[in-house]
Amino acid sequence: MVNEAFRLLIDDPDLGLRLIMELYGPQLLKQISRCIQNDDELVKDVYQLTLIAIWTDHKKIGKLEDPFAWIMVIARNTALSTLRSERIRLKEPIEDHENLRSSDQADTALVYKETLDELLQHAKQLTPREEEIFIASKVDGMDNKELEKVHNLKAQRIRNLLSSAKKKIRKLLKR
Known part of the structure; x- marks a missing residue:
C-alpha cells in the first residue's frame, strides 16, 4: 500500500x-x-x-x-x-506600498458601494425609460448631449425624464 x-x-x-x-x-x-x-x-x-x-x-x-x-x-x-x-x-520599505488603501479609503469605498446599491434598488421603481436615463446619467456619467445621441431623444425630453426620476428617487430615499 x-x-x-x-x-x-x-x-x-x-x-x-x-x-x-x-x-x-x-x-x-x-x-x-x-x-x-x-x-x-x-x-x-x-x-x-x-x-x-x-x-x-x-x-x-x-x-x-x-x-x-x-x-x-x-x-x-x-x-x-x-x-x-x-x-x-x-x-x-513601506513606501513601495503607497497605493495600499487606508482604512478611510476602504470605508469610503464601502459607503459608496452601499449607497450605489440602494440607489439602484430604488431606481427599479422608476418607469423603464426613467430608470434607463437616470442610471446612464448618474451612474455611468453620461451628459445630456450623450444621452440625446444614445437614446435618440430630444434635449427637453432628457431633462424631463431626469427631473421626474430625481424627484421620485428623492421621495424614495426620504422614507
Missing part, C-alpha cells in the same frame, strides 16, 4: 494524491513545521504548495525509487523558499 500510492500517481493522480495525503500528510506537516515555527497559516499554505508540487511532478515522482524521501525534500525546500519570500516581503 505504501508504494502503491506513489505508483497510483502515474495512472490516477487524484487517488494517488489522496492516498499520499492520508499516509504521509502528518509527516509532511511535521517536516514543514520544523522549518516554519509559530505560524500555522503559513504551514498550511506551504503544505498546499507541496501538494501542488507533487501533483505537478506526479509522473516523475511515481517512477522514483524512493518517492517518500523526494516528497519530504519538496516539503522542506518549499518551506524554506516560502520563508525566504516572506522575509524579503517583510523587509520591503
Whole structure:
C-alpha cells in the first residue's frame, strides 16, 4: 500500500494524491513545521504548495525509487523558499506600498458601494425609460448631449425624464 500510492500517481493522480495525503500528510506537516515555527497559516499554505508540487511532478515522482524521501525534500525546500519570500516581503520599505488603501479609503469605498446599491434598488421603481436615463446619467456619467445621441431623444425630453426620476428617487430615499 505504501508504494502503491506513489505508483497510483502515474495512472490516477487524484487517488494517488489522496492516498499520499492520508499516509504521509502528518509527516509532511511535521517536516514543514520544523522549518516554519509559530505560524500555522503559513504551514498550511506551504503544505498546499507541496501538494501542488507533487501533483505537478506526479509522473516523475511515481517512477522514483524512493518517492517518500523526494516528497519530504519538496516539503522542506518549499518551506524554506516560502520563508525566504516572506522575509524579503517583510523587509520591503513601506513606501513601495503607497497605493495600499487606508482604512478611510476602504470605508469610503464601502459607503459608496452601499449607497450605489440602494440607489439602484430604488431606481427599479422608476418607469423603464426613467430608470434607463437616470442610471446612464448618474451612474455611468453620461451628459445630456450623450444621452440625446444614445437614446435618440430630444434635449427637453432628457431633462424631463431626469427631473421626474430625481424627484421620485428623492421621495424614495426620504422614507
